[in-house]
Amino acid sequence: MAHPKALLFDVFGTVVDWRTSVAREIERIGAAKGFTVDGHAFAMAWRKRYQPAMAGIRENNRGFVPLDILHMENLLEVLAEFGIDGLSEAEINDLNIVWHRLDTWNDSVGGVNRLKSRHIVATCSNGNIALMVNLARRTGLNWDMVLGGEVAQAYKPEREAYLRSAAFLGLAPEECCMVAAHNEDLTAARSFGLQTAYVERRNEFVAAGGAPRPASQEWEWVASDFLDLATKMGC
Amino acid sequence: MAHPKALLFDVFGTVVDWRTSVAREIERIGAAKGFTVDGHAFAMAWRKRYQPAMAGIRENNRGFVPLDILHMENLLEVLAEFGIDGLSEAEINDLNIVWHRLDTWNDSVGGVNRLKSRHIVATCSNGNIALMVNLARRTGLNWDMVLGGEVAQAYKPEREAYLRSAAFLGLAPEECCMVAAHNEDLTAARSFGLQTAYVERRNEFVAAGGAPRPASQEWEWVASDFLDLATKMGC
Numbered sequence: 386m387a388h389p390k391a392l393l394f395d396v397f398g399t400v401v402d403w404r405t406s407v408a409r410e411i412e413r414i415g416a417a418k419g420f421t422v423d424g425h426a427f428a429m430a431w432r433k434r435y436q437p438a439m440a441g442i443r444e445n446n447r448g449f450v451p452l453d454i455l456h457m458e459n460l461l462e463v464l465a466e467f468g469i470d471g472l473s474e475a476e477i478n479d480l481n482i483v484w485h486r487l488d489t490w491n492d493s494v495g496g497v498n499r500l501k502s503r504h505i506v507a508t509c510s511n512g513n514i515a516l517m518v519n520l521a522r523r524t525g526l527n528w529d530m531v532l533g534g535e536v537a538q539a540y541k542p543e544r545e546a547y548l549r550s551a552a553f554l555g556l557a558p559e560e561c562c563m564v565a566a567h568n569e570d571l572t573a574a575r576s577f578g579l580q581t582a583y584v585e586r587r588n589e590f591v592a593a594g595g596a597p598r599p600a601s602q603e604w605e606w607v608a609s610d611f612l613d614l615a616t617k618m619g620c
Numbered sequence: 621m622a623h624p625k626a627l628l629f630d631v632f633g634t635v636v637d638w639r640t641s642v643a644r645e646i647e648r649i650g651a652a653k654g655f656t657v658d659g660h661a662f663a664m665a666w667r668k669r670y671q672p673a674m675a676g677i678r679e680n681n682r683g684f685v686p687l688d689i690l691h692m693e694n695l696l697e698v699l700a701e702f703g704i705d706g707l708s709e710a711e712i713n714d715l716n717i718v719w720h721r722l723d724t725w726n727d728s729v730g731g732v733n734r735l736k737s738r739h740i741v742a743t744c745s746n747g748n749i750a751l752m753v754n755l756a757r758r759t760g761l762n763w764d765m766v767l768g769g770e771v772a773q774a775y776k777p778e779r780e781a782y783l784r785s786a787a788f789l790g791l792a793p794e795e796c797c798m799v800a801a802h803n804e805d806l807t808a809a810r811s812f813g814l815q816t817a818y819v820e821r822r823n824e825f826v827a828a829g830g831a832p833r834p835a836s837q838e839w840e841w842v843a844s845d846f847l848d849l850a851t852k853m854g855c
Contacts, residue, residue: 519790555750
């Protein structure tokens with residue numbers, strides 16, 4: 386297979402550390418408002434509702450809605466689950482967009498910049514456009530383009546999320562390589578004809594007591610981080 | 621009105637010099653293949669078919685198709701009009717994407733970079749995503765996002781092209797400012813609630829013998845180029 390022209394990046398967990406960022410924010414709010422909360426448990430509970438919320442859309446029970454809206458619906462449930470009821474509407478709205486303010490892994494910005502020297506670098510996340518644009522501006526991620534869920538109007542792992550993203554770049558699926566820390570994302574991408582790069586992000590779940598998730602197939606590339614991937618891709 | 625959070629840029633003529641770039645390319649091809657052609661006349665003839673082609677889509681006679689396809693249909697007509705028949709299919713395909721290789725005006729890259737320090741900078745062009753991404757990579761334009769025609773699935777001056785672009789950024793129309801060298805683009809943007817910035821690009825038409833097109837209304841900003849606009853916008 387020829388070297389890919391474009392890299393399509395998963396973002397949550399692959400480029401940014403959602404767990405620590407969300408945990409820190411809810412704990413900061415707790416400290417300010419006088420309640421205690423296990424930030425990591427809160428982040429995990431919020432994230433756990435992510436796939437089921439998208440499944441309702443993927444299964445056509447509901448038209449496409451941007452992730453910010455699903456995040457808000459899930460946040461209201463998680464706040465209730467954790468017994469947190471002292472936040473104003475403005476505070477809840479601001480907490481909901483903590484996903485626009487996530488921190489990157491240490492190698493993400495530099496790695497994307499190196500990979501950009503030889504490839505189109507685009508997001509292919511389920512995060513909505515505003516979320517991705519605000520995240521990139523805050524962290525200095527220099528994407529060529531935000532693709533994925535909202536632009537394709539389909540949530541991964543639906544085929545349209547991958548194939549429309551490639552087509553929007555004027556490329557065939559095999560000219561694109563999906564970059565992700567999650568085997569299931571890469572399994573879907575490969576099934577639709579994209580090349581695949583697995584990047585290990587042990588701090589996403591393993592650092593919080595989760596089981597390791599090594600590469601489950603022989604992906605075209607396997608790397609320890611984006612700098613390693615850049616070296617392996619000749620950048 | 622509050623200072624805008626995002627600037628939406630028209631591209632052809634406002635950011636890039638399509639006329640000189642297209643003229644140079646067809647004249648280069650002519651020199652190599654042994655025919656003579658008035659490059660500027662060729663560029664103007666190709667461009668003249670741009671609005672009528674989009675009108676067919678805007679008037680719902682045809683579903684949305686990316687600009688690359690309209691460009692190709694128009695190119696075949698213009699080649700016939702100019703009696704140029706010695707090009708292979710590959711050469712015609714390559715000529716069609718000259719629009720992915722246009723040169724910027726001298727101040728465009730530096731101006732966008734300065735404006736980006738305070739605003740989200742996004743394209744709101746009728747050019748398709750691949751065209752905009754390739755153009756930006758080749759010239760060093762650092763957009764936060766490509767919006768407009770293909771992402772909105774509607775061609776300017778249709779309202780959805782402007783309003784969906786603002787909504788994709790999570791912004792109200794009045795939080796966005798359309799930046800263009802064309803009064804009709806700004807007239808449409810203003811009618812849908814966006815702020816407006818007129819940038820004079822005398823080299824687009826006046827340098828080729830066209831009439832001057834000064835600002836036709838009191839736009840929120842009027843600037844001689846992007847550096848002047850950056851200064852006026854406090855960047």
